[in-house]
Amino acid sequence: MARLQTGSARYRFGPYEADARLGELRKHGLRIQLQEKSFEVLMTLLEHPGELVTREELQHRLWPEGVSVDFDNSLNSAVNRLRDALRDRGRTPRYIQTFRGRGYRFIVPVEQVRGAAFTLAVLPFGNLSHDSEQDLFGDAVADVLTTELGSLSTLRVISRQSVLHLKGTEKTVPEIAHELNADAIVEGTVQRAGDRIRITAQLVQASPEQHLWAKTYDCDLADVLTVQGRVAHAIAGAVQLALTPAEVARLDRARPVDPEAHLAYLKGRHHMGRWSRESFEKALEYFHLAFQRDPRHALAYAYAAVCYGLLGFWGHLPFRDAYQKAKESAQKAIALDDALSTAHYALGWASWMRDWDLATCERETLRAIELNPSDEFARQQYSIFLVTTSEDCPRAVREIRLALDLDPLSQFVNGIAAWIYLFVKDYEGAIEQARKTLELFPGALQAYWIMGLAEMCRSRYAEAIAILEKAVAMSRDAFSIAYLGSAHARAGNLDVARSMLRDLLALSEVEAVPPRCFVFLYGEVGERDQAFAWMEKAYQARDSGLFFLRVIPVYDPLRSDPRFDEMLRRIGIPRTCR
Numbered sequence: 001m002a003r004l005q006t007g008s009a010r011y012r013f014g015p016y017e018a019d020a021r022l023g024e025l026r027k028h029g030l031r032i033q034l035q036e037k038s039f040e041v042l043m044t045l046l047e048h049p050g051e052l053v054t055r056e057e058l059q060h061r062l063w064p065e066g067v068s069v070d071f072d073n074s075l076n077s078a079v080n081r082l083r084d085a086l087r088d089r090g091r092t093p094r095y096i097q098t099f100r101g102r103g104y105r106f107i108v109p110v111e112q113v114r115g116a117a118f119t120l121a122v123l124p125f126g127n128l129s130h131d132s133e134q135d136l137f138g139d140a141v142a143d144v145l146t147t148e149l150g151s152l153s154t155l156r157v158i159s160r161q162s163v164l165h166l167k168g169t170e171k172t173v174p175e176i177a178h179e180l181n182a183d184a185i186v187e188g189t190v191q192r193a194g195d196r197i198r199i200t201a202q203l204v205q206a207s208p209e210q211h212l213w214a215k216t217y218d219c220d221l222a223d224v225l226t227v228q229g230r231v232a233h234a235i236a237g238a239v240q241l242a243l244t245p246a247e248v249a250r251l252d253r254a255r256p257v258d259p260e261a262h263l264a265y266l267k268g269r270h271h272m273g274r275w276s277r278e279s280f281e282k283a284l285e286y287f288h289l290a291f292q293r294d295p296r297h298a299l300a301y302a303y304a305a306v307c308y309g310l311l312g313f314w315g316h317l318p319f320r321d322a323y324q325k326a327k328e329s330a331q332k333a334i335a336l337d338d339a340l341s342t343a344h345y346a347l348g349w350a351s352w353m354r355d356w357d358l359a360t361c362e363r364e365t366l367r368a369i370e371l372n373p374s375d376e377f378a379r380q381q382y383s384i385f386l387v388t389t390s391e392d393c394p395r396a397v398r399e400i401r402l403a404l405d406l407d408p409l410s411q412f413v414n415g416i417a418a419w420i421y422l423f424v425k426d427y428e429g430a431i432e433q434a435r436k437t438l439e440l441f442p443g444a445l446q447a448y449w450i451m452g453l454a455e456m457c458r459s460r461y462a463e464a465i466a467i468l469e470k471a472v473a474m475s476r477d478a479f480s481i482a483y484l485g486s487a488h489a490r491a492g493n494l495d496v497a498r499s500m501l502r503d504l505l506a507l508s509e510v511e512a513v514p515p516r517c518f519v520f521l522y523g524e525v526g527e528r529d530q531a532f533a534w535m536e537k538a539y540q541a542r543d544s545g546l547f548f549l550r551v552i553p554v555y556d557p558l559r560s561d562p563r564f565d566e567m568l569r570r571i572g573i574p575r576t577c578r
Contacts, residue, residue, distance in 0.1 A: 010113040011046040012401075013095070013106075015429055016086070017113075018042055019181070025085060027432065037062055037074070038082040041104075045096065049110040054103040079104065118239050121158040121182040122146045124167040125199070128191040136270045137190045139164070141199060141228060143269060145186060148232035150374030151250060151341070154241050157374040158182055159407035164273065177206030180408065184212065186235060195221045195259050201231055203238050213238035221262065225255040250339050261294030265303075272303060277316045280307045291332075298340055301333035305346035313353065315512060319542070323354030341372035345381050353544045358389055358572060379403035380416045388547045389573045393424045411441040418450045423551035427454040445475055449483055457553050461491035478507060482517040486554045489524035497525050514538075516545040520554035532563045539567065546571050 010019045017026045020043055025032045034042070040062050044053055058075060079096070082088075088095045097105045122145045125138035143160050150157040158180050166176060173185050188201035202214035215234060219227045233251040236243055243251075268286030271279045284307050290300035305326045312322025327350040333343035348364030351357040362385060368378035380403040386396035400413075400420045407413040414437040421429035431454045434447040441447075452468035455461075468484040485500030501521050507513055515538035522531035538546055549555055549564070550573060558564045 009047075011043075012111045012113060013046070013049075013108050015426070017401075018046060032085050034085050035078070035081050037078040038085065041075075041078050041082050045104060045106040046110050049106045049108075052099060052103050052105050055101075056103075058103070118154075118184070118241075119156040119158065119182045120149060120184055120186060120203075120235075120239070121163050121176065121180045122149065122160075122186040123163055123176070125187070125201075126189040128189050128198075129193070136266050137192055137197070139167075139273075140266045140269060141188070141190050141224075142186075144225065144228045145201075145232055145235075146374075147341075147372065148229055148251060149186075149235060150372045151339070152232075152236055152241060152243065152247055153373055155236070155239070155374070156406070159374075159376045159410060159413075161273075161376075161412075162407050162409040165409065172209075173204045174206050174209055181405070182206065184239065192221070197221055197224055197227075199224075199227065199231065201235070203235055221259040222256050224262065225257055226253075229253065229255065255337075257297060258294035261290045261297050261300070264289040264293065265297060265300045268300065269303060272307060277311065277314070280311055280316075283307055296336055298333045298336035298343070301329045301336065302340045302343035302346060305329035305333065305350065306342060309346055309349050309353070313544070315514075319544075320354065323350045326350035327354060339371055341368040341375045341378055344368035344371065345375070345378040349381060352385070352547075354542075356542070356544075356571065358385075361385060374406055376403045376407035376410070376413055379406065380413055383420055384416065387420055387423045388551055396420060397424060397426075409440065411437065411444055414440060415444060415446050415450075418447060422450050422454055422457075422553070423548075425457070427457050430454040443474070445471055445480070448474070449479065452483060452487060453553055456487050456490055459490075461487060465491060478504060478513040478517045481507070482521045483554065485521050486524045489521075494525055497521070501525060514545055515541060515543055516548075520552070520558075523555065523558040526557070528558065528561060531558055532561070535563075535567055539570065547573065549573075 010017060012018075015027050018024070018039070019026075023036070023039055025034045025039065025042065041058060044058060044061055055075060062075070062078070083090065083096060086095050090096075090098055093107060095106060095108055097107045099105065122142045125141045127135045127138045129137075142163070146157055146160050149155055162180060169176065171179075176185055177183065184203055184205045186201060186203050188199065190200075191198045196218065197220070198216065198218050200214070200216045203212045204210070205212055213235065215231075217227050217231060229251045233243075233248070236247075236251070264286045268283040268290065271286065272283035273279075284304060287300040287304040287307070290297045291304075294300075308317070308322050308326035308329060311317040312319055312326065316322075326346060330343045330347035330350060333340055334347065337343070344364045345368035348361040348368065351364065352361035362382075365378055365382045365385060368375055369382065372378065379399050383396045383399035383403065386392050386399065390396075397420060400417045403413050404417050414433065418430050418433035418437055421427075421433055431451050434450040434454070437444045437447040448467055448471035452464045452471065455464035455467060464487040465484065468480070468487050471480040472484050474480070481500050481504050485497045485504070488494075488500065489497035501518075504513060504517060504521060515534050518534040519531050519538060522528075522534060535546075546567070549571075550568060555564075
């Protein structure tokens, strides 16, 4: 077995993160161009936060003995370029304090990113069956391995969503690892013949590129989940993880499945990955087939719960019915297998959205994170929960950054991150993150909403209106209309805002419009009594959007009214956020 080489340190400060292994500086996840010597200055300062780092120490680090340079000018240039990247100023420093003729000191808190010393990405496994319908087996093996490895507390595993686009790629392992910020890649093949499965897996370190482990497993389809746990256990050994007894027991547990039921489950997961109303409904059909055939198929119940929750949140199923089914499915999954993180966060979400049970939501979401620290959906769910219902906004930001680390190429997580920055009033960060989302996914409607609202909060009304007009051009839905109307009201264009309110009322005659759209648009045009009448309608309908009252800026005109604080009290959330 080749010897493992672990990754280098990462540091976070303010909105920035510096990765020593990649030599990269990022702000809100966006890479900032920085010359090599300037980056080395930064890393030296980050390794000694709050301490004076002398010019002589920097000279020794940046220019080894025997290298001839104009040291003073070269160091000054490197520091100035670093300051430009950080938008820092020597006379009024935010990050780097200068001691003239002596050196520099980093003056803000620095967090060294700890925990996962090694990061893996599991690529979709290749299909050797010469049957395109069997491709789902390769995707499924990668999906289960991602989940099993993600349950290990000392390992960081990149999300399935961020690696799916690499299926069949011709990129090299180092190129893939760099794109995903991973230390090593798991890849392999699957071959099915009847009810027999052959899984071949290998682990390849990216830098320096070397094979760490490889093995082939043959099993019946009924034993595939059990064998995949053993594969994950072997990979953990290859990266020299010290597993807890509980982790060993979880990986080595027997999990027999009915082959036909498992095939239905795999088809459901395949459809679910398309993230549309139609695909979720199709996935539910297959999950129902799975647990009708095998009432003990816990995974089918868990992902059915997720589907019901998403269909309910987006209004594609009656609200109460969807969340009741989500809750029941999650509870069945947990009763069958308490180690499924997916079931726990689905139960937490359903308990929050249906029952307004904040305590159960937090408990179940934290249980999901405990079971799988690499579960990006549990992380983003906890971030939303914290920022909307608690005062712990800094932790909410840390959780969404972790989710982005785990799922850097997901439209969903990138979009949620932009919302979180907006909610904590980091408007520049919200705009940057929304732009990043649009670079990855040009059709991301909510990214336009977020950019428009952030510009509105910065009193840049013309810019806000222009951006939100693009959203309305893409989709003339209730939220796009209401947000654009709000921007016009803030800009003083009250006649235009009232016209858009009439458009919203007309729309409500032909389709369901969430009551909260009327709440904030009536508030923006100064009709408070109407706004609070609609807020009461939202409360009576158990509209879960009320949990965002405290953090979405379109409600600002209502905050000074005592009725606003009273509604926050009724739904059990605090008034302010640190």
